[in-house]
Each structure stands twice: as structure tokens, then as C-alpha cells.
Amino acid sequence: MSTAVDIAGPSSPNQAHSSAKIPNAPLRPSLKRSNHPYSLSHYISTPSPAVDVKGLIQPSPAQQRAAQPAHAKPRRAPSWPDMWESPSGLHLAHAAELLMRAGLLALTPATTEQAGLGAQSSQPDSSGCGTDFQPFLGAWFPFSPTLFPLAGFQMGGGHWRSAAMGAEGIEGLVAEGYSPGSLGGSSGGRRKRKRCGECVPCRRQTNCDQCSSCRNRKRGHQICKYRKCEELKRKPGGYQCVSIFRWRQKCCK
DNA sequence: ACAAACGTGCCT
DNA sequence: AGGCACGTTTGT
Numbered sequence: 377m378s379t380a381v382d383i384a385g386p387s388s389p390n391q392a393h394s395s396a397k398i399p400n401a402p403l404r405p406s407l408k409r410s411n412h413p414y415s416l417s418h419y420i421s422t423p424s425p426a427v428d429v430k431g432l433i434q435p436s437p438a439q440q441r442a443a444q445p446a447h448a449k450p451r452r453a454p455s456w457p458d459m460w461e462s463p464s465g466l467h468l469a470h471a472a473e474l475l476m477r478a479g480l481l482a483l484t485p486a487t488t489e490q491a492g493l494g495a496q497s498s499q500p501d502s503s504g505c506g507t508d509f510q511p512f513l514g515a516w517f518p519f520s521p522t523l524f525p526l527a528g529f530q531m532g533g534g535h536w537r538s539a540a541m542g543a544e545g546i547e548g549l550v551a552e553g554y555s556p557g558s559l560g561g562s563s564g565g566r567r568k569r570k571r572c573g574e575c576v577p578c579r580r581q582t583n584c585d586q587c588s589s590c591r592n593r594k595r596g597h598q599i600c601k602y603r604k605c606e607e608l609k610r611k612p613g614g615y616q617c618v619s620i621f622r623w624r625q626k627c628c629k
Numbered sequence: 630a631c632a633a634a635c636g637t638g639c640c641t
Numbered sequence: 642a643g644g645c646a647c648g649t650t651t652g653t
Contacts, residue, residue: 597646598635
């Protein structure tokens, strides 16, 4: 399940009939033009004004079709951790509350590091991660951001997990996107990794057309900075920090 | 063939 | 560390 969501802002005319092949779709020709309706600052500062929460919870048939093209192959078989994965975070948050009420979700204290970093969570960073996350915190999640680490929630690889998730689940999520084949492995060849399609940048449908990658596309051959997959930003093969605040930790690069 | 974009090395 | 350029891989 991968619902295309344009975190960048309100739907543009382009987006109205665009999302069928996102996130792995090549850029539409219209996106190559630089008359994008939103400025770079819009990407940076706009706090999720037009996220269709109702649509995220109950996608319309059209949205479902767009998000799940007929030829699309699921990246992996649905598994129970998917219960924690949501574009909106709404039902996972609701589920978390219900579980906590029922005493089924362990409440583990956050580390001081996490707590400290959590206090900085609204600060933008160079990659735009902070601003990307703001919609989750400010609008999409009905809970305080600090509640998640406190409740044992952590995020990694585009997935949420609870403290109740065992090592198996963690390992599976940590390893995701780093299949032996994609890492080169025994072949020794330089294999391309693929974007996860699930992280916030991957969910973006539009290029900002203003970042250095967009402006320098002809020679740079790079995807828009704000669409660069979080997974691909990390070096392949290394351990992935699965902390909710991983993007604030340089060690996770 | 072509476009998109990942990987990597160099430069600042 | 980040930007840039280019080789290369991958999908259409």
C-alpha cells in the first residue's frame, strides 16, 4: 500500500491527473517547466495545508486506483508492521492509543538523547526533513510529537514500529531497501538502489524546480532534493538508525 | 534510443 | 559537508 501524497502543498493542476505512476514514475514533461506554482519557500515553510485527511483514511475509488496501478507490484508482502505504516499516521496513532489503553503497548521511557533531540524537532535542516516532518507533527498526528518516543514509537525506513516489535521486525525494516542484489554483493557491480516509495520525499509528486538538483538537472542527473528518497540518502550497507529523530543524527548518514 | 536518476569522484 | 559533473544503470 502506497498512497501518493503530495506533502508539498495543495493540489496543483498537474497533480490532478498525475499520481498513477508515482512514486517511481518518471517526471512528467509538464514538471520540467519552471513555472511551478509553488516556490521553494513554499516547500520549506508550508505546513501541510491541504492534506486530505479524509481521503487518506478512506481513499476514494479514484485515489485507490491512482495509488495502486493495475500493473504495480507490491514491494513486499503485506505484513503486520504495515499496520503501523500510514501516510497520515492517523490510524496508527488511534491504534496506539487503543493499545495503550488496553495495556498492550509497552510504555518505554525515551532516552535522554531522543528527548533532547525531540525538543529540536521543529527546526528545519538542510535536507528539508524537518519541514517535511512538520505536517506529520502539526496536522497529521493528533498526538504531541514527544508522545511517540515516550510511547516507544520510532520511525525508520518509512515505517513506524512500537516498542513491542521484536528484533525480527526491526531487522526486517532496517534491512529493507538494501537487498543483496541492490548492494552489488557478490557481483561486485555497481547496482542502483531503488527509492523506497514510502518516505515523505518519495511521496512527493512534484519537483520544486528551484533546488540545485532541479536547476542543474541536465548536467547533474539528480532528482529534486525534496524528492530524494530518505533511504537513498544513506550510504548503502551501513546500519540504519531507526530512531524517529534519525535525520537529526549525523551518525546515521 | 531515450529519459530518469543513482553512484562516485572531484572541487570548494 | 555540500555542490557539481559525469559515468552508469534502469525502465519505457
